[in-house]
Amino acid sequence: MMSALLYLGLCILVGYYASHRGRSAVAWFIIALLISPIISAIILAIMRDLTVDQAIRRTSMEKDRMKERITVSETAMNARMNHMEQRMDRLDGGTAVMNPGEEKTLLNSSNDWKYCRQCGAKIDVSASYCPNCGTKLPKN
């Protein structure tokens, strides 16, 4: 009885040892039960430590992931820059195409505002009626 318990305890120890070396604790517990805990422990000691392999794999995976993240942010940056460039292009073309009259109204509409006495809407200074409430506006 006593030796059976000791044997079982040794098998559990082998399983514990196996899990520490990156191997299946359950599988090695069973192997220890079937063969012998001492022999299976020796086999385990001889076998390659999988935790080292796993650590190497993990770091290389992390490196890959980091590389991927960098490429992703790079492409995102490229897309943003392209978009900005296109907008700049359009802005450039816009001013080139715009005739003097349009430029004047644009300037006017962006600078000269008055406010409706009735509703407080922001209205172009040249308007004679409020577009919001229809109140007749005093000329100034």
Ligand SMILES: [Zn+2]
């Ligand atoms: Zn109004």
